[in-house]
Amino acid sequence: MSSHQITFAYWVPNVSGGLVVSKVKQRTDWSYEYNVRLAQAAEKSGFEYALTQIRFTAGYGADNQHESVSFSHGILAKTEKLKVIAAILPGPWKPALAAKQLATIDHLTNGRIAINVVSGWFRGEFDAIGETWPEHDERYARSEEFIRSLKGVWTQDNFTFDGKYYQFKDYTLRPKPVQKPHIEIFQGGSSRAARDMASRVSDWYFTNGNTPTEIKKQIDDIREKAKANHHHVKIGVNAFIIARDTEEEAKAVLQDIIDHADKDAVNAFHGATREAGAASNEGEGNWAKSTFEDLVQYNDGFRTNLIGTPQQIAERILELKNVGVDLILSGFLHFIEEVEYFGEKVLPLVRQLEEEQKQILQDKSA
Template sequence: MSDAPRFGIWAAVHGSRASHHDPDEPDDASWTRNRALVLEAEALGFDSVLVAQHTANPYDDERDQLEAWTASAALAALTRRIEIIAAIKPGLYHPVVLAKMALQIEHVSEGRFALNLVNAWNKAEFERAGLPFPPHDDRYAYGQEWIGLVDRLMRGERVTHAGRHFQVEDYQLRPAGTFRPRPTIYLGGESEPARALAAERADVWFINGQPLDDVKALIADVARRPAANAPLRYGLSAFVIARETDAEAQAEHARLLALARRDEGLRNATRARTDAASVMFAKTDAAATQHVGTNGGTAAGLVGSYETVAARIRAFHEAGIDLFMLQFQPFEAEMRRFAKEILPRVQ
């Protein structure tokens, strides 16, 4: 864990994070908006951007959806300091092809690229394209073999592999190792297969937003396992609502909750396409009436006065969280508020 916490933002890949009916937030997933958002985040001092991968909008396929890997390549050329993390669903790309893409973005960014391995939960994204969507644990078994190959290929090793899912013969990728041994590997997911794979292959394990004690328990469980890339680091997703007073922040949270209720139809349609074994959706469904945002959102408790939010961030950091991957709404205005009011208090 670093001495000071790091902070990242979720790119607006499918528009709003809390509600699609907020008059103060453009429901805009365009490249133009995302380019401006990431460039401003870098200028404000944020350390990372996470570009989630969806081929079609997971809420409504009539809405815009930013493509993660082409956008990440473009961001790599435009930025100078911020880490660019592109999510990847192994079932969509052969490991040789993906490893080559990752190395190219690593080269363009001069050593600032990372991939975030996710198990995929949107069945329709695969099945409508005629792609296989195996059961949850089988997808993790596939991902384990997949990331093992990608890891070696990104290191520039000459790879020959005969496995259950892939046959690779005498393959080597270049350029590799120009800036560091390989791009950083993040892994998301809280099921038992996800935890095991995080310890085995990841540099950073992403945890969905939830209370501090739950996060401590998750970290303790994974930290006890032998880690191939020790010391394993930890990231946390969170939706931030910070104001001068706790009361003002709670009032804004109530406003966003009320707006989010208007998205119930979209959420129901999304749930119908969701793998029932997804741990993330099991947790977020249970908390949907109390919290806003995706991947746990405000369940992490970063809602309150500037001092309250800063104190909670410090507590999470002391528990082992290195990187906070943040959501806001309206995104640009609240991102600026966080940079002005919270960053100085915690760095």
């Protein structure tokens, strides 16, 4: 149980279609202008991080996609406190370029850039842009080398590295990042290879939405392995948040999203995820137990069950914190107004519950 306040991030809608694979009406837009207003609203509402998405090809409703790193920098230029996590895919990006690119942005924004290393799960995207497609565990091995290379370049002079995928010889990057020891590194994935990589090299691990019981199993596994590696990793959990004045209204919004699901797109996504999961050693992936309804929100955000009244959601967030979650990665239907509602109605209740729990623990130890 963490003594620190739980942290909140939101998915940046830098791709079209919002955060659900549904034809339901959304007052969310993928334009830069909308995203600047959203970032400023999120910053004022208590969100500390924003995560941009990486897509190279259309699919699942995301017909248009802005590039993640440049879009992240654009948002940072219009905010003051928000930290933006830029998604980067090893293969298209090389660590030398990423290290220099991000170090520059770090200086321009006084330490407000982070990186999400995406190992890749959709082969069609790699084939479309002419990138090689390593096997499942090899993609994570490559990502681990990518992260080790970034850390080395960002923290050492005369860095030398002789890996299978990347090599450096006596390389010194200057200026190094503002952030110390280095720019924060996030990653996702639920496979054995993904969790093991997080337990060795990543600062943060994102997992798909799930119940507190199932999330705790992953957290305990990662942290036990991280401890053996003399490493610590923080945990972020995906959640699609539907906060309304009544539980009935919130559930009706969820049902409307599912009723208007883009069936062809969801089924295509399901097929691609099953293929990706089957490629892992354990034969499972991020979406191994996901139903059709789960996949309407493509990172299982409905399963986290942050759907209801502000009080219900705040209590469920505290449950997640108590099993070891450090960050809630949030998606919304109508982003700007729902981010503002969350900041006004839900977040104060979360902080109140955290303080009450803290006081109870202090009283017990007195």
